[in-house]
Amino acid sequence: MTIDLTQFHDAFFEESFEALDSMEAALLKLDIGAPEPELINTIFRVAHSIKGGSATFGFSDIASFTHSLETLLDELRSGGMQVSLAISDLLLKSVDVMRAMLRSTQAKQPLDMQKVSDLQFDLELTIAQKNSAPPKIAPVAVLAPAAPAVAAAPAAAAAPLAAPVTGASATSAAANAAPTAANPGPRGWEISFRPYRELFARGNDPLRMMRELAELGELTVHVDTSALPSFADLDSQSCYLAWKLELSGEAREEDIKQVFEWAEGDCDLELRQLGAPASISAAPANAQASDVTGTTPASDAAVADAILSGKPNAAAATETPTSNTVPGPDSEQSSPAPAVTPPSVAGVPAPVAHGGRSAPVGGASPAREPTLTAVKENKPDSPVAAIGDSGSIRVSVEKIDELMNTVGELVITQAMLSQLGSALEGPNAEKLRAGLAQLERNTRELQESVMRVRMLPISFVFSRFPRMVRDIAQRLGKQIDLKLTGEQTELDKTVLEKIGDPLVHLVRNSIDHGIEMPEARIAAGKPAAGTVHLDACHRGGNIAVEVSDDGGGLDKERILAKARQRGLVGQNDVLTDDQIHDLIFLPGFSTAEKTTDLSGRGVGMDVVRRNVKELGGKIELRSESGQGSRFIITLPLTLAIVDGQSVAVGSETYIIPLISIVESMRLKETAISRLSGHNEVFSFRGDYLPIIRLHELFGVEPRARALHEGLVVIAEGDGRRVGLFVDDLLGQQQVVIKSLEANYGHVEGVSGATILGDGSVALILDVTGIIHAASMRAAA
Amino acid sequence: MNKRKPAVAARATRRGRTARTNPGAGTEHKTAFAVAAECTVADAGSLKAGLAKLLDEPGTVTLDISAVQRIDTAGLQVLATFVRERDSHGRQVQWRGEAPAMTNAARLLGLGELLKLATQQ
Numbered sequence: 001m002t003i004d005l006t007q008f009h010d011a012f013f014e015e016s017f018e019a020l021d022s023m024e025a026a027l028l029k030l031d032i033g034a035p036e037p038e039l040i041n042t043i044f045r046v047a048h049s050i051k052g053g054s055a056t057f058g059f060s061d062i063a064s065f066t067h068s069l070e071t072l073l074d075e076l077r078s079g080g081m082q083v084s085l086a087i088s089d090l091l092l093k094s095v096d097v098m099r100a101m102l103r104s105t106q107a108k109q110p111l112d113m114q115k116v117s118d119l120q121f122d123l124e125l126t127i128a129q130k131n132s133a134p135p136k137i138a139p140v141a142v143l144a145p146a147a148p149a150v151a152a153a154p155a156a157a158a159a160p161l162a163a164p165v166t167g168a169s170a171t172s173a174a175a176n177a178a179p180t181a182a183n184p185g186p187r188g189w190e191i192s193f194r195p196y197r198e199l200f201a202r203g204n205d206p207l208r209m210m211r212e213l214a215e216l217g218e219l220t221v222h223v224d225t226s227a228l229p230s231f232a233d234l235d236s237q238s239c240y241l242a243w244k245l246e247l248s249g250e251a252r253e254e255d256i257k258q259v260f261e262w263a264e265g266d267c268d269l270e271l272r273q274l275g276a277p278a279s280i281s282a283a284p285a286n287a288q289a290s291d292v293t294g295t296t297p298a299s300d301a302a303v304a305d306a307i308l309s310g311k312p313n314a315a316a317a318t319e320t321p322t323s324n325t326v327p328g329p330d331s332e333q334s335s336p337a338p339a340v341t342p343p344s345v346a347g348v349p350a351p352v353a354h355g356g357r358s359a360p361v362g363g364a365s366p367a368r369e370p371t372l373t374a375v376k377e378n379k380p381d382s383p384v385a386a387i388g389d390s391g392s393i394r395v396s397v398e399k400i401d402e403l404m405n406t407v408g409e410l411v412i413t414q415a416m417l418s419q420l421g422s423a424l425e426g427p428n429a430e431k432l433r434a435g436l437a438q439l440e441r442n443t444r445e446l447q448e449s450v451m452r453v454r455m456l457p458i459s460f461v462f463s464r465f466p467r468m469v470r471d472i473a474q475r476l477g478k479q480i481d482l483k484l485t486g487e488q489t490e491l492d493k494t495v496l497e498k499i500g501d502p503l504v505h506l507v508r509n510s511i512d513h514g515i516e517m518p519e520a521r522i523a524a525g526k527p528a529a530g531t532v533h534l535d536a537c538h539r540g541g542n543i544a545v546e547v548s549d550d551g552g553g554l555d556k557e558r559i560l561a562k563a564r565q566r567g568l569v570g571q572n573d574v575l576t577d578d579q580i581h582d583l584i585f586l587p588g589f590s591t592a593e594k595t596t597d598l599s600g601r602g603v604g605m606d607v608v609r610r611n612v613k614e615l616g617g618k619i620e621l622r623s624e625s626g627q628g629s630r631f632i633i634t635l636p637l638t639l640a641i642v643d644g645q646s647v648a649v650g651s652e653t654y655i656i657p658l659i660s661i662v663e664s665m666r667l668k669e670t671a672i673s674r675l676s677g678h679n680e681v682f683s684f685r686g687d688y689l690p691i692i693r694l695h696e697l698f699g700v701e702p703r704a705r706a707l708h709e710g711l712v713v714i715a716e717g718d719g720r721r722v723g724l725f726v727d728d729l730l731g732q733q734q735v736v737i738k739s740l741e742a743n744y745g746h747v748e749g750v751s752g753a754t755i756l757g758d759g760s761v762a763l764i765l766d767v768t769g770i771i772h773a774a775s776m777r778a779a780a
Numbered sequence: 781m782n783k784r785k786p787a788v789a790a791r792a793t794r795r796g797r798t799a800r801t802n803p804g805a806g807t808e809h810k811t812a813f814a815v816a817a818e819c820t821v822a823d824a825g826s827l828k829a830g831l832a833k834l835l836d837e838p839g840t841v842t843l844d845i846s847a848v849q850r851i852d853t854a855g856l857q858v859l860a861t862f863v864r865e866r867d868s869h870g871r872q873v874q875w876r877g878e879a880p881a882m883t884n885a886a887r888l889l890g891l892g893e894l895l896k897l898a899t900q901q
Contacts, residue, residue, distance in 0.1 A: 200821045205852045210888040221890035228857070231835055231865040236824035236858055243890065 012053045013106045014394075017099065019046040021463060024095045027088060028466040035076070035083045041212070041258075043091070044073045049262055050098065052203020062101050065116055068123040069094050078211075081130045090126060092467065093119055188217065188248035188274045189256060194224075195267040197238040204263045206243065212259045217249025246274070397493065400453055404640055407443075407450045408736035414443045415757030451492070451640065458536045458545070459487035461500045465507060465534060472511050479518050479529035480511055486536035491543045495615055495635055499545065502608040502619075506547040506631050507532060509605070514551030514629060524626065526550065542617075542659075543637055548630040554623040556580050562589070581621040582719060585609045613768060616642070616659065616751075642737055642764060646730040646756075647713060650700040653762040654726075655735055655754060660767040662714040662721060664729055669708050679778060680707070682723055684714060692774045693725045694765075697749065703727045717767035724770070737764060749773045811837055812876075814844040819855030819882075827855060831862045838871065846877025851885050860891050 023046035026039045051066035069091075075081040097119050104111035191213075195206060213219050224242040228234070247256065253271060260269050414436075421429070421436045462484050473480040491499075515521075515530030522528055535546040556577065563569040563583050583589060587606040612619045616636045623629035636642065636659065644655035645664075671682045672691075681688040691712065695702035704710035704727050712723035735754035740747060740763075751766035813834055819827055834841045843859075863873045875897065886892045 200854050205821070205854075207853045207856075207885050207889060214888060219888075221888065223890035223894075225860065225864065225894065228861050228864065231828075231832070231861050234828060234858065234861045236828045236854060237821060239853065239857070241853065241857060241860075241889070 009057060009106075012057060013102055016050050016053065016102050019049060020095055020099050020102075022046065024092065024467055025463055027091050027095065028470065030083055030088060032083055032085055032088060037077070037215075040073065040077045040083075044070065044077055045262060047073055048203065048208075050102075052262070055203055056201070059101075059105050061111075061113070061116065062098065062105065065094075065101065065120050066098065068120050068127075069098075072123050072127050075127060075130060081126075087126065090119075090122060094123065187250070188246060189251060189253075190272045190274055191243075191245040191247060191256065192270040192272075193245060193260070193267060194242040194269075195239045195263065197235075197240070199239040199263060199266045200237055202263075202266050204266060206239070206241070206263075209259050209263065210243075210245075213245065213247055213256070216251035216255055216259070217247045220246040220248075248274070395453075400450070404450055404454065407447050408640075408738070411443055411447055411736055412755045412757070412759075414439055416759055419757040447641075451637075452490075454493050454640070455490035455637075456493050456496050457488045457490050458496065458499075458543075459484075461496055461503060462487050462534055462536075464500070464504075468504065469507065469511065469532060472508065476511065477517065478511065478515055480515060481529050481531045483531055483533040484535075485533070489536040489538060489543060491635065491637055492640065494640075495543075495637075498611060498615055499633070499635065502611045502633070503534070503545065503547065505605070505608045507534070510547060510549040510551065510629070514549040514553075516552050538637075539634070543635045545633045545635065546630060547633075548628060550628040553625045553627055553629050554581065554584070554621075556625065559583050577623075581623060584621070585619075616657065618659075640737055641734050643732065644735050644754075644764060645713070645732050646762065647694075647711075647724075647726040648703075648728040648730055649694045649698070649726050650702045652698070652700050653730060653756060653760065654694065654698075655762050655764040656713055656715060656724070656767070657751075657764065658732065660715045660717055662716055664711055664713045666711055667707050667723075672707055682707075682712070684721070684723070687721070689714065689721050689723050690774070690778075691723045691725055692770060694770075695725075695727075697770065697774065697777075715767045715770075717769075717771050720771055722767075722771055722774070724765075724767075735762075735764065811839055812842040812844060814846075815848050815859075815879075817847045817849040819848055819851040819859075821852055821854035824854040824858050828858045831858065835862065835865065840872040840874050841866065842874045842876050844876045845879040845882055848879035848882045851879075851882045853885075853889060856882070856886055856889060856891055856895070860894050863895055 023043050026042045026046075030036070030039050030043075047066050047070045051063055051070055054060075054062035054066065072081075072087070072091075076083055076087070081087070097116055101111055101116060193206070193209070195204075199206070210219065210221065222244045224244065225240075227240040227242065229240065234240070253273075256271060260267070263269070418436050418440060421433050424432060465484070466482055469480050469482045510532050511530075515532070516524070516526075518528040521530060531550045533546070533548045535548070537544055559580055560569065560575065560583075563580075564571055566589075568583065568586065568589075569575060585605045585608075589605070609619055612633055612635070617634050620632045620634070621629065622632070642655070643658040645658055645661055646653050646655050667682055671684075673681050673683070673688070675681060680691040682691055683689075691707065693702075694700070702710070707725060710725055710727050711729060712725050713729075714721060714723050737752040738754060740750060740752050743753075747763075749766055749769040749772075750763045751769070752764045753761050754764060756762050811834070813830060816823060816827065866873050873896075883892070883897050886895050886897050891897075
């Protein structure tokens with residue numbers, strides 16, 4: 001039987017890249033000297049799963065590299081080594097290398113193996129140096145009293161793997177059981193862990209799990225060796241062992257599940273809380289521990305008895321594992337026949353549910369319990385939770401787009417029906433309209449739900465910055481504190497993908513140009529470390545993303561001087577602050593004296609503005625000399641729907657995005673002036689704005705030719721305002737954007753199309769494009 | 781940093797090589813076996829092959845574990861199967877040397893009793 005593994009490659013790569021992102025995030029959160037154990041575990045798990053996956057798929061280079069990495073991480077985890085800046089750097093570099101390896105493997109392209117082997121060498125070197133250095137054993141927090149373990153911590157000095165563990169050995173189980181029995185207070189868990197044969201092949205090692213469990217509390221281990229074959233038949237790569245574990249202490253269910261997270265699907269796992277009598281009926285058939293070796297059933301039963309506050313005579317029943325008589329309700333420890341559980345207990349809901357599902361309950365016990373399910377839980381108090389490990393399913397974007405499209409059609413059909421219904425007369429017209437109103441409400445809700453599916457938190461973009469800021473700051477010798485807020489603000493995936501690059505530009509600029517060197521900052525009475533702040537929030541129907549810094553702010557004098565020198569501004573022109581700020585968005589504009597690899601080439605800000613514009617957003621800049629600058633990007637929530645004003649020009653309807661509209665007015669004859677040629681302007685609050693006649697631009701026969709007969713919509717685009725001359729305003733509505741490029745081709749001045757309630761098509765205007773097209777016509 | 785690389789590298793390699801070339805090269809004929817430094821799932825196959833020759837050895841078999849640095853469940857499973865099978869035929873297995881990594885691992889996996897590691901020092 002051969003399985004074509006290539007079909008899983010994509011999933012592996014995708015998951016690995018995501019895992020690397022969270023590993024990177026965890027690494028950046030890691031405090032030098034006093035690392036959070038959970039973070040190290042997260043990092044370790046990533047390395048471990050990538051190692052397992054790559055080994056399975058035969059990517060031996062990646063497997064070998066991650067093996068070295070994992071060894072180092074294991075040292076950090078067990079406290080054998082401390083997290084230093086050098087190690088943290090090394091780990092970050094490893095993330096890069098792993099990413100590069102995965103990418104080249106994915107693209108089936110050769111990779112510079114020299115870099116890989118160099119880094120691997122460094123990793124091994126670090127481990128080797130540790131081995132020759134005097135060992136440092138970090139204390140491991142264990143609540144349980146120290147077990148009378150035979151080989152305890154001091155002996156661990158020479159062994160790199162020997163973590164100081166206080167789990168109780170099987171032989172000392174009875175001794176440890178005594179205090180537990182005396183005090184029914186501390187609860188615990190009974191864990192039945194039965195790996196499938198292929199557990200090892202998937203890169204899992206039960207030893208690692210035991211070690212992690214032992215850190216959660218006092219662990220009593222009973223191994224089941226009954227499945228071990230004869231030595232000759234033993235397949236060294238298969239797992240034949242199974243375990244029954246008792247973990248006393250206050251460990252949380254999710255902590256335990258996390259230990260077994262990577263074995264998910266490769267084992268049968270059952271958790272049962274000790275001291276919770278109601279869980280008994282859920283005892284599954286394979287929880288029986290008829291073959292426990294290395295333990296004394298009597299003491300076991302006694303412990304169970306005491307903990308479960310059950311009947312004193314139950315112990316007698318449990319001591320006969322072969323007994324098929326009705327056991328006491330407390331005897332799940334060794335009851336071989338759960339099917340005979342007394343009906344009085346059956347039907348009580350089990351308190352321990354597997355991954356959110358409640359365990360099957362009833363007199364007839366299930367043949368096999370569900371294995372550890374794939375649901376990952378959100379733990380708000382865990383440091384890893386913020387990294388984006390949320391309960392989710394993977395759906396391809398096409399499917400969602402398709403859904404979005406269908407819903408768009410539905411909205412149009414609904415609008416069509418509404419329009420039809422409003423004109424109807426008759427005995428049932430009122431009922432029909434009520435139904436249509438309901439339909440409209442439901443359609444809107446459906447549309448919003450589908451939109452939300454496309455929404456992702458902006459943390460997907462923000463997450464790349466800690467690393468970037470750290471690297472740039474290190475290179476420039478600056479001290480930067482990066483502050484991220486509003487990471488959970490959600491916006492459309494398409495917007496999200498396109499906002500990344502502009503933000504990178506802005507953040508780089510802030511660090512390179514904005515934040516001063518530490519000495520200069522101290523001299524200016526500011527803290528040595530500069531702050532770069534990324535913030536996102538909802539503002540009206542838009543998203544505002546802000547990049548601010550507490551650096552020197554824009555040097556207006558220098559910008560102005562440079563602009564004069566380049567002839568962009570007349571020598572005697574006086575510019576407002578806003579106008580000066582606008583200059584930096586011009587193509588090719590840079591005041592940097594020297595060009596660095598980061599910025600100063602003058603490409604950047606204009607690209608940033610263009611990108612933001614393409615998303616239908618705008619960018620503003622506020623800067624105060626010596627205090628820092630703030631870039632505020634305002635973006636629409638989604639690219640799929642736009643709030644629009646529908647206007648009539650002749651028989652056509654056009655949609656102008658509300659975000660571009662300043663106001664609409666009827667012109668008085670006196671406000672209009674005609675310039676040389678064909679150009680018309682009108683006065684608007686002390687400014688003269690050009691008038692663009694839409695009917696001329698689009699070649700439509702208008703109802704109104706005289707300017708005072710129609711209306712002008714004052715619209716803003718590209719920093720310029722114009723008056724768009726239309727026949728009439730029709731109404732405001734949300735319209736679903738249909739791509740013109742995808743269905744027809746690009747048209748200057750039109751950003752898309754939509755279908756109106758009456759089934760006709762309306763073009764959505766792109767104000768910037770219209771201004772551009774009109775000025776081209778005027779120039780021609 | 782760069783200057784020190786070769787020295788440490790050489791040492792690391794040397795350690796690996798000694799550990800790997802040792803198996804079976806005991807002085808007590810074929811009844812002694814030195815367990816390699818690495819006894820993880822990748823090495824379990826060769827560990828099993830090495831032990832297979834000693835399975836039916838009538839006398840006491842001595843396993844030298846002093847070199848063991850890393851061992852995982854797969855490695856211990858091979859050893860446990862070996863010991864259990866010899867036990868069932870009344871044949872002894874004796875440990876020589878100390879391997880804290882192995883003792884700890886066996887204890888955590890509940891295999892200490894079967895391997896009789898706990899009573900050996």
